[in-house]
Amino acid sequence: MTVPPEQLPSIPPPPEPPASGSEGPVPAPDAPAAGSRWDRLSRTAVLAVGVVLGVAVTGGCWLIVSLAGGDASSAEKTFGTSGTLTLADSSLSFLAEGEDCTGLDGYSDIHRGAQVNVTGADGTLVATGELEAGKKTALGCEFPFSIEGIPQGSKFYTVEVSHRGGLTQTEGELRSGGLAFTIGND
DSSP: OOOOGGGSOOOOOOOOOOOTTOOSOOOOTTSOOOOOHHHHSOHHHHHHHHHHHHHHHHHHHHHHHHHTTOOHHHHHTEEEEEEEEEEEOGGGTTSOTTSEEOOOGGGTTOSTTOEEEEEOTTSOEEEEEEEOOEEEETTEEEEEEEEEEEESOOSOEEEEETTSOEEEEOHHHHHHOOEEEEEEOO
């Protein structure tokens, strides 16, 4: 028995061979899509990439906060103080009250910009400031000063202007300000 050609089952043609230079077989048009790159990586590799990304994000956040001055805790660990040094020197009597003044002769180290040092209980220098411009008052030549960045927590502090000896204070006394030094020959 002979079957007419129109009744024969249709057989698809064989796939064409890949073009030269291509890698591997070309998937059939109705084949499922290949997995993503992540599907081809091992679990260890995916975990390693996740850890690296996590560290990078955390480090980036830390850097941004640091550069923005977000470390508020350091500001809370220091404090400031202020006071005056009065130079009672009769050689300044020729000045009128309110005039600019400075130390003379044996007091020439007492002037605007003279260093004011703060040391902790262990004798370590912990902060510095300087005298502002002196003004003549009824008591002598008065130099205001202020000091910032004194670390908290020392049992006591010593404040010294130039090399003239120190005034020892507790943290509470320093925080309240109003330190008053007087030196001179009057």
